[in-house]
Amino acid sequence: MTHPEYILTLSCLDQRGIVHRVSGFLAEHGCNIIDSAQFGDAESRLFFMRVHFSLDEPGVTDERLRAEFALLADTMQLDWELRDAHAKPRVLLMVSKIGHCLNDLLFRYKSGLLPMEIPAIVSNHMDFYQLAASYNIPFHHLPLAAGAPEEAKLAQESRIIELVQTHDIDLVVLARYMQILSPRLCAALKGKAINIHHSFLPSFKGAKPYAQAHHRGVKLIGATAHFVTSDLDEGPIIEQDVERVDHSMDAETLSAIGRDVECVVLARAVKWFVEHRILQNGAKTVVFK
Template sequence: MNDREFVLTLSCPDGRGIVAAVANLLAAHGCTITESQQFGDPYTGRFFLRTQFEAEAGEGSAPVGEDRLREAFAEMAAGLPAPAGGGDPTVEWRLWNRTRRPRMLVMVSKFGHCLNDLLYRGRSGLLEADIAAVVSNHPDLGFLADSYGVDFHHLPLSPETKGEQEQRVLELVDAYDVDLVVLARYMQVLSEELCTKMSGRIINIHHSFLPSFKGARPYHQAHARGVKLVGATAHYVTADLDEGPIIEQEVARVDHTHSPEQLTALGRDLESVALARAVNWHAQRRVLLNGSKTVVFR
């Protein structure tokens, strides 16, 4: 990967000629498309695009024409036609240099399986984001972060200190230049204020493919009901508890021979896999919000 590789994402009202406009703009600026995906949603009337491309080599270390590219994309976006029939007129586009790896703040409580998986993937080069720090409302997993050389912040939490604790989290987001907050089985509900400030930048992993099993010991509840599927859902966090736009889900079949403990162990594996996929897809700029759901260009 070099500093001439970029990713463009675009969300706008659907219409003719959008792909051609992007391709022609890139060609006119000496860029080569290496990967491109697009989707037009007939139900929302929105168009989504992710294009990966390489810019011309130039003198010095900066990619040639990056500022010019941004200006060109802004001009193109401003010239896109308004939606027919009074649909959503919003045009959103972003341009990223692929050498700029996203930085993550991982939040966790006492269950360490997702945190351990993310730390291992990060050290092994399997995670396309850098874990800047770990935050927990309990001290229990400090040793795990320390073993990977990652800063650990114990921020105790009570109903009286929730506002102060979340303000400290936001300070850490700024201090570590964090792009993404990952709730790796963080067993606390975030305030509406924090969800709004970090909208589209917090990913949570929710146990159980079946949302009816909420609260304590969900896999024991599942066992008591004789479920045939268990799984996990990774989603963006909103003020509506566990109802944010879904990024990824993983599921496994089970039967009457599985004990509650076996269901729990299997569920934790599924949680780790689903969360890691969601984080990587977000880090690769493959996830675009489409109202209450997502478009994921895998």
């Protein structure tokens, strides 16, 4: 007999007895803890916790479990979410004309490495409509001409918001979507949009960053995945990684290495999000790996 499984995430002001009271509640309601992780941040004085558990007591319904935990949460002033561990989050992918991250995410999704559903792919170009079709995923071409007026940009972003709402999207992934999102769209996607970029910023901005980096003789190439905010490329960081390079490598080789790092870093960030392992801590994140 299989039992329902849940993932509980919570944060609150650090206080004595949080783990005891939460685990005690679960035990009293016929739950068995499968995995648990917690962290107390001395700087923010906040406590974070993630618990994966099964509900083994048939007499306890989902409604009762949620209602009675809400009472406990109120007394402890918890910011919490309780999710079905087997429900796959719904992810919208966005891309422009650079497709390595999109291709990597689609392969991992199809291979079962990323437990998620992808109801749609959005792009401001047509380059990857055939790739989307090969995975039987609807492709939405929402063009935005260079130098388009603000009204056109807001209209295009309204279509994105409409797709997010229509498909009940849990996460938007900017898989090298090369458009700056408006503050309105950033606010609409707060906490549920992830971006990926090379980690040369702010040193090498603009076009051909790998050529700029090669010219300066860099020895490390990296990538950063972070939550999207209205502060360009400065949202809470989820994951980063680096690869060493040397003088023998040309700009094209650096770029190829950078693409590989970007794919891995973005895939990790998406996996941790859909497994409910990321909690925001102000301008930072707590990631229970």
